[in-house]
Amino acid sequence: MTSRQKVVLVLLLGAQFMVSADFSILNVAIPVIGNGLGFELENFQWIATSFALASAGFTLVFGRIADLAGRRRMLIVGMVLLVVASLVGGLANTPTLLILARVAQGLATGIVIPSAMSLLTTSFPEGPLRDRALGLNGALLSAGFTAGAVLGGVLTGVASWRWAFLINVPVGLIVIALAPIVLTESKPTQRAKLDVPGAITVSLGLVALVYGISKQGEDGWGDPVGLLSLAVAAVLLVAFVFIELRVPSPLASMRILVRPTVSWGNFGGLISFTMETSAIFLMTLYLQEVLGYSALAAGLVFAVLGVAAFLGGILAPRIIARFGSPTALVVGLLIQGVMTAALFLVDREPGSVWLVIVATSVAGFGHMVAIVAYMVTATSGLPDDEQGLATGLTSMTQQVGITIGIPILSAIASSRIHLLETTSSRQDAVLGGVTTAVLVDAAIVVGGALLVALFLRKSRLVSAPAEAPVVERAAS
CATH class of the missing domain: 4.10.860 (DNA Excision Repair, Uvrb; Chain A)
Structure with missing residues (x-):
């Protein structure tokens, strides 16, 4: 990378790390915020859900607007909105004001992520250099989601939950100040209406x-x-x-959506995101309800997972360079699915925590390989003026996957728990519900991997620029 490319990479990764952390930074603090501002108990969930609805619902639209209006401009607009929303959230004194701030943060995330992603893919030529940039991006997105939960807990415990909002303000101002200097504005090749x-x-x-x-x-x-x-x-x-x-x-050309690399790449990413967040939720439930861990201790169990996921993001570009991104996507999903299935073996014995640590860590490595591979697969072989749409699709996949996974698997686990509670202890019922949901999780991931392998078997998508004709032929 040139010196300028390194600066561009740091700026864009920093922006995405921040908005990724925002997704989870308040999760630990939700009970404190709810009680402090007078939320009704049944409305606690809206502190997280309001953010998810806005970010998932509008990411695709903002990705296309970035194509038409300029990606650098939209990145700055998103960061300005994030700074204002974070300031309002940090100073909020009513539930309504806090929810409005969270909605605005979600909209800002829907603007920033596709804009930054498309700037990333157009700043680095298709091939190993872009794969490396996307690998770092995937690693930091995962790290941001994990760090957000940890940082939110620390800020809430040491200072106040308000700092989980206010910490965005100085970081956002730095990005806003540097973006016009460091980033080159994109220009659409042809005039088009939204x-x-x-x-x-x-x-x-x-x-x-x-x-x-x-x-x-x-x-x-x-x-x-x-x-x-x-x-x-x-x-x-x-x-x-x-x-x-x-x-x-x-808004979304069917010509792009019917490309197997775009459609099945995003399908693989959706499966990986949806089921990985669900598996972590299920294991958190298991550690606290079955083994009796505190929230802090349960969080520390997943520290190794964070390291493994970061390592997966770093090594994914090498795996993609060696085998191609479709193969890396399938392999990553299979690793994630098989290791999730291993969690079916947990029981009420304290030693099961070691199985949780090993299985979730290896699954996290496979998950991150799959995530980087789906980003490369779904954005390669496309012209620059369609990168906003392509990265908008990958960003939408991420946001929707993170949001819908837990409710789906939670409902499966809950129904099984309620059934078992009539004949078993609470611990045994929770264990039965968790292991049932884990098997469903693993089956969906492995099944998704097989579908991706089947429908991309003729797509020999590789990252090297010299193979670009192969990319075009595979995509068509």
């Missing part, structure tokens, strides 16, 4: 989807409000597809 009907239907459809799944996970899979939300999501997303087939300047 597909407003498509933007409305896909955004509202994704919001309805995330809300419906969250509601079902919270109140059970027969909840009428959740079912209605899912039905609305289905109607809106189908309408979105029909709109995209007919408008002259679609």
Whole structure:
């Protein structure tokens, strides 16, 4: 990398690390915030859900806007919104004001991540250099999510939960000041209008989807409000597809979406994100409810996982260079799935914690290899003016996956726990619910890996620039 590329990389990775940390930084502090501001107990979840709804629902739209309006400009807009929202959240004295701040933070994340990702992919030529940049990006996204939980706990315990908001302000101001100096503005190759009907239907459809799944996970899979939300999501997303087939300047060109590298790359990423966050949730439940660990002790168990995931992000570009990104994606998913299945063997004995440490760490390594590989697969072989859409899709995959996984597996575990509690102790019931959900998790990951391998078997996508014709031929 040139000196300028290194500076660009540090700036973009720093911005994405910050917004990734924002996703989890308040999770530990939710009870403290809720009690301090007078939230009703049943509304505690909205401190996290409001952020997720906004970030997942609008990432794709903002990725396309960045293509049209300029990626550097949109990155700065997103960082300004994040700074303002963080300041408001840090000073909030009512539940309404705090939720509005979280919604604004989610919107800022939906702007920053696709803008920074597309700037990253267009700043580095397709090949080993871009793979290395995406590997570091994937490692820091994972580290940001983990560090957010740790940092939120430390700030809440040592100072105040308000600093979990306010810490964004100085970091955001630094990015805003440096972006015009370091980053080159992108310019669209042709003038195009934003597909407003498509933007409305896909955004509202994704919001309805995330809300419906969250509601079902919270109140059970027969909840009428959740079912209605899912039905609305289905109607809106189908309408979105029909709109995209007919408008002259679609938000998401079907020409891109039907590429196997884009569609199946994102499918693999969605499976990996959804099931990894679920597995960590299930093991947190197991450690606290079955083995009796405190929240702090349970968090420390996953420290090795954080190291393994970071190592996976660092080594993923080498694996991709050797075997190609589709193969790396499949292998990463298989490692994640098999090691998640191993967690079925946990029991009430204290020694099971070592199985949790080893299995989650190896699964975390495979997960990060899969994440970097899906980012490379889903953004390669595309012209620069479509990178905003491509990276918007990968970012949307990440946000939706992180959001919907826990409600789905939580509902499966809860239903099994309630059934077993009639005949077993609380600990045995929780253990039975967790192990059942773990098997479902593992089966979905392994099944997803097999589907990706099947539908990408003819796609010989490699990263070296000399192989670019192969990329184009595979994509078509």
